[in-house]
């Protein structure tokens with residue numbers, strides 16, 4: 074049977090509740106935040122380990138190692154939470170690809186969860202033990218944690234990449250005509266793509282350190298020399314990291330199969346240009362501008378990367394006649410309204426409240442007392458949660474009663 078037909082047959086027969094492009098845009102946008110925290114986590118984790126081994130008691134390196142260990146600890150939880158959204162959207166419009174890729178490497182996908190748990194626990198052990206004068210041998214917990222996070226990134230990459238290669242699925246499922254349903258192999262790795270995406274952790278760490286230095290500028294317990302060190306290290310790491318990533322991007326650009334004609338696609342080169350432009354700007358103005366600006370610009374670069382990944386997927390799917398815009402739509406407006414109002418109302422207000430509180434609290438040494446505006450935001454967040462819970466149950470009960478009485 075033709076593989077394009079198979080792909081269409083594997084789509085969810087129930088269709089999707091709204092226009093596919095809405096899910097595509099949401100998938101791209103939410104992935105930017107997932108990968109931003111992946112980079113921030115891997116960058117700060119690697120740097121925490123480096124500073125841990127380099128430090129002498131009472132030095133800024135010791136302080137930096139502890140601070141970056143904490144940053145990575147928070148980063149992991151956020152990258153996991155923020156990974157869920159693009160995962161759901163991928164499964165809505167690219168369900169045949171994602172599920173097949175997952176089943177073909179099922180043992181690895183299951184191992185992904187356990188290795189993530191072990192890696193995170195290991196990082197926590199390091200976090201609890203990484204205090205003044207900590208023993209160097211404890212660094213092994215950090216190394217295990219970071220190693221497992223990198224493995225998890227590799228598994229994610231394999232699933233994304235295997236999704237692009239439907240014409241190879243049968244060879245992997247039944248090599249030589251003999252079915253192998255163990256799912257024990259990572260069948261396809263595109264090293265330049267994986268290494269390029271992971272390498273962005275280096276400039277991300279640099280940009281993070283620059284923002285970090287400005288964030289803590291007002292705190293009396295952070296010495297100016299300590300913040301100056303963070304800023305200048307960040308400046309150098311960002312510039313060098315961007316150039317290293319650019320070289321790896323070049324490697325990725327030239328491994329796309331000729332038939333896809335992706336190697337000379339303008340968006341791939343726009344990504345390269347954005348890396349170089351950011352490196353140039355950071356080099357020229359990085360020490361004068363506010364530390365948050367380069368980080369915002371970095372998010373812009375990730376935006377281009379997110380679009381580029383999706384264009385690659387569209388091109389790879391072309392020969393199979395797979396086009397998300399012909400996905401069957403069974404419009405379900407009430408659930409879409411509920412979804413978007415949850416996204417904006419609960420996500421915006423409750424998420425906004427948490428973010429504002431954490432941001433403000435971190436800038437104060439000791440106990441933080443919420444300002445009037447923040448306190449009001451808190452009240453609004455609780456109110457919107459109340460409304461949300463009421464609507465959620467009212468909607469569910471109405472549907473349930475309607476079905477029960479029309480049977």
Ligand code: HEM
Pocket residue numbers: 104107111152153154156157159160161163189221222223225226227229230231232233234236266267270271382
């Ligand atoms: C330490 C843990 C993780 C790391 C290092 C990591 C890293 C990555 C990387 C490097 C990619 C890009 C792969 C590529 O395009 O080749 C990716 C994609 C992705 N990740 Fe993660 N990830 C992690 C955990 C998670 C978790 C827990 C989730 C979900 C809850 C998740 C959801 C996704 C999704 C949905 C994609 C996009 C897949 C696609 O577009 O086909 N990730 N991740």
